[in-house]
Amino acid sequence: MNKPHTYPLSMRVVHWLMAALVLSLLFAGLTMVKSLGPWQQQLLAWHKVMGVIALLAIVIRLIIRLRSETPKLPDTVPKMQQLAAKLTQFGFYVLLFVMPLSGYLMQNAAGRPLSLFGLPLPTLLNTDLALYGLFREMHGWAALLLVLLIVVHILAALYHGLIQRDGVFRSMVRK
Amino acid sequence: MAAAVYAVHFSGRAPVSAQDFVNLQQGSQIQAGFRRAHANGFCISGEFQASGELAAYSSAKALQHGSYPFIGRISIAGSNPTAPDLRAPVRSLALTILPDTVHQWRTAMNTPPVMAVATPEKFFQQLLAIQTNTVPQFFADHPETAHFLEWRSHYQPTQSYATERYHSINAFYLVDQQGKQQAVRWAAVPLTDDAGVIADEEAPDALQQEFFRRLQQGPVRFDVQFTLATANDNPADATIPWPETNPQLSAGTIVIEQASVQEGGACNALNFDPLVLPVGFAPSADPILRARAAAYAESHRRRAREVLMQQVAGGADE
Numbered sequence: 001m002n003k004p005h006t007y008p009l010s011m012r013v014v015h016w017l018m019a020a021l022v023l024s025l026l027f028a029g030l031t032m033v034k035s036l037g038p039w040q041q042q043l044l045a046w047h048k049v050m051g052v053i054a055l056l057a058i059v060i061r062l063i064i065r066l067r068s069e070t071p072k073l074p075d076t077v078p079k080m081q082q083l084a085a086k087l088t089q090f091g092f093y094v095l096l097f098v099m100p101l102s103g104y105l106m107q108n109a110a111g112r113p114l115s116l117f118g119l120p121l122p123t124l125l126n127t128d129l130a131l132y133g134l135f136r137e138m139h140g141w142a143a144l145l146l147v148l149l150i151v152v153h154i155l156a157a158l159y160h161g162l163i164q165r166d167g168v169f170r171s172m173v174r175k
Numbered sequence: 176m177a178a179a180v181y182a183v184h185f186s187g188r189a190p191v192s193a194q195d196f197v198n199l200q201q202g203s204q205i206q207a208g209f210r211r212a213h214a215n216g217f218c219i220s221g222e223f224q225a226s227g228e229l230a231a232y233s234s235a236k237a238l239q240h241g242s243y244p245f246i247g248r249i250s251i252a253g254s255n256p257t258a259p260d261l262r263a264p265v266r267s268l269a270l271t272i273l274p275d276t277v278h279q280w281r282t283a284m285n286t287p288p289v290m291a292v293a294t295p296e297k298f299f300q301q302l303l304a305i306q307t308n309t310v311p312q313f314f315a316d317h318p319e320t321a322h323f324l325e326w327r328s329h330y331q332p333t334q335s336y337a338t339e340r341y342h343s344i345n346a347f348y349l350v351d352q353q354g355k356q357q358a359v360r361w362a363a364v365p366l367t368d369d370a371g372v373i374a375d376e377e378a379p380d381a382l383q384q385e386f387f388r389r390l391q392q393g394p395v396r397f398d399v400q401f402t403l404a405t406a407n408d409n410p411a412d413a414t415i416p417w418p419e420t421n422p423q424l425s426a427g428t429i430v431i432e433q434a435s436v437q438e439g440g441a442c443n444a445l446n447f448d449p450l451v452l453p454v455g456f457a458p459s460a461d462p463i464l465r466a467r468a469a470a471y472a473e474s475h476r477r478r479a480r481e482v483l484m485q486q487v488a489g490g491a492d493e
Contacts, residue, residue, distance in 0.1 A: 033473070034192040036295045036466035041450055041458060110475070111445055113277050120277050127275065129444040130486045133479030140476075 003072045006171045011068055014061045015172055021054055022096070022146070029143055048107070052116050055100035062093065071171045076164075085156070091149050098142045106135035191299045193469040197477065199302050200470075201254050207481040209256045211474040213267055216250025217383055218440030221394060223272045225427035229401055232357045233349035235455025236278040238426055245272040247431070248442040249336050249386065252285075260382040261373070266332070268341040268363055268397070269447035270429065281451040283467075284341035284363055286330070290413040291323040295466035319414045326416075335371030336386045337395045340364055345449065345464040346410035348457040349401075358404035358459060360417065363397035363429060390434050399426040410459040446475040 007015070025047060032043045073082050104124075107114050111127035114120075125131055161169030201211040210216075227240030237243055247270040251263030269283040292298050297317065304313035314320045333339055341363040348356040371389060373381050389395060403422040404410055437443045450458055450468040458464055 033469075034194060036191060036193060036196070036462075036469050038460060038462055038465045040465055040469055109444070111271070111275055111279075112451060113275065115277050123275065127441075127444045129479050130483045132444065132475070133481075133483030136476050137480055137483070 004069055005071055005167060006174070007070060008064075008068045010064050011061075011070070012172055014057065014064060018054070018057050018061065018096075021050060021057065022099075023150070025050055025054060025099075026143060026147060026150075033140075048103075048114060049116060051100045051103045052114065052121070054096070055104070058093070058096040058100070061096075065093075073168060074166050076166055077168070088149060088153055088156070091145075092153070095142050095146045095149065098138065099146060102135045102138040102142060106132055106139055109135055191296055193466075193473040196295075196299060196302075196466070196470040197473045199299065199306070200474070201477075202306075204254075206254060206256050208478050208485060209254075210250075210478060211254055212470075213250040213252055214254050214256040215258050215260060215263075215380075216248050216267070216442075217386075217437050218435045218442035219247040219249055219431045219433065220441065221245060221247075221430045221432035223270070223399075223427055223429055226425055227427075228424045229349065229426050232351055232359075232403075233455040234352050235280060235349075235453045237272045237280045237453065238349075238455065243273050245270050245429070246274045246441045246445060247271065247429075248437070248445075248447060249383075249434075251382075257379055259379040261332075261376065266336060266339050266341070266382075268336075268339075269442075271442075271445055271447065271451075273453075274441075274445070278453045279451060280453050280456065281445075281447050281449060282343060282361070283447040283449050284343055284361075286332075286339055286341060287323060287344065288326055288340075288342040288362070289322050289416055290344055290463055291320040292317055293319055293412050293414045294462050298463060298466070322414055322416055333370070334373050334385065335369075335389065336382055337367055337389055338365045338370060341397075343449075345413045345461045345467075346404065346408075346459040347452070347464075348410070348459060350455055350457050356457065358408065358410035359401050360404075361399055361401045361426065364400050366396040366398055366428070387434055390431065395431040397429040397431075399429060400424070401426050411461045413461055413463055446471050448472065 006012070028043050028047045028050075032040050032047065073085060077085070104114060104121075108123050108125040109128050109132035113123045157169050157172075160166055197211045206214055221244075223237065223243045223245050225238055225241055225243065227238070229238045230240065232238075247268065250267045250269070251258065251260050252265035252267070253263060266286045267283060270281070272280045272282075290298070291314070292301055301310075301313055301317075304310045314324060343361045346358050346360050349359050350356050369389070371385050373385055374388075375381055375384070378384060386395070401424045402417055403424070404417060405421055408417050408421070409415065435441075448468050448471045449464060452458065
């Protein structure tokens with residue numbers, strides 16, 4: 001079987017756009033829960049809109065991923081690292097669903113229905129303090145896990161790109 | 176402990192965070208599952224009968240002529256959910272009008288009409304001063320507290336929650352269809368002459384008992400009076416009262432029909448964040464208003480986590 005050496009253009013575009021979106025959302029989120037600054041509200045409003053967009057983005061990404069042929073890691077990569085890479089990728093998909101869904105549901109449980117550009121979005125949960133607690137904690141802890149995963153991912157990408165130079169880094173950058 | 180917080184945060188390095196505020200408010204005795212400020216309170220519900228008088232200034236649904244349901248909460252200041260309510264320095268009335276909709280308007284009103292200080296940093300210092308018993312020195316060092324002290328010098332707490340005036344304190348903007356903004360403050364003004372009778376002055380919930388008994392006789396009403404700012408008023412400064420000559424309009428009547436304890440009550444899940452505003456309202460630039468939202472959110476997170484853990488523990492016991 002002849003696997004491609006790079007990810008298809010659609011996946012590379014979605015990867016880099018989502019990287020920018022997710023990093024911005026994480027920085028905004030981690031800042032706005034601490035800050036008493038006057039811009040906190042604008043950031044919160046932006047975070048909610050972009051969070052809904054991030055949910056749509058991960059759905060689209062999963063569809064593209066399932067329909068695309070993705071490159072295999074080179075045989076020079078040890079088995080344990082191959083497994084780690086698979087787990088990291090799986091973890092990203094899980095967290096990129098958990099983040100927007102928990103954010104959406106915690107707003108529902110707090111009695112604050114969401115809307116996107118003036119269009120009201122469906123309320124899936126009743127107002128409930130314990131459910132708010134569940135999804136609020138999920139949102140906060142998943143964010144920290146995601147930061148951790150991103151750090152591991154960047155370090156691994158740099159290791160392949162700068163030290164191993166085995167084409168793994170290039171597979172997400174260019175043809 | 177307070178001194179340590181002070182040392183870290185007023186040495187000119189880290190700004191005060193929402194977590195610092197809530198840490199300070201909850202004190203060393205954490206009351207799991209309760210609000211970190213205004214812990215002692217009860218739920219109310221009823222209707223807001225909007226007059227439509229403010230419809231020309233705002234496109235908000237709650238200000239168009241009509242009747243809209245609300246969920247609310249009456250409370251006293253402090254972190255102790257069983258503190259004697261008659262002795263609290265501040266009483267509060269909070270409302271979520273049109274709950275569970277994108278039109279909802281949340282407001283948290285208190286008995287003082289103004290803030291003692293104008294910024295979150297100074298408010299934090301004021302809370303520290305209360306804990307370290309240095310309030311007189313704090314007031315002396317902050318001349319902007321003059322209007323608050325003037326109010327406090329002739330404020331007489333009443334014998335009933337139904338006969339207090341509750342103020343938005345911070346200013347907001349009303350926004351009309353064309354996007355034109357008008358700065359406003361509002362207050363809930365009591366509509367009853369019945370002063371009320373406290374059955375048992377020693378009861379920690381004396382005021383709550385009085386209110387529950389009063390509701391058995393019929394609904395409790397408040398007029399919601401809006402004061403419009405003029406060019407001389409600064410909407411970003413909550414320490415200065417606006418002149419009584421400013422235009423005043425009645426937004427409508429709050430009709431409180433039911434009350435219940437907060438445990439299991441509809442108000443318990445709500446965070447009365449004054450920045451949950453519908454289209455037709457906008458926050459002013461008042462930095463205290465912005466800080467209230469962040470601190471309330473942190474308090475909401477903490478008590479929700481505790482209630483979740485209690486339910487998980489309770490479920491495991493069964």
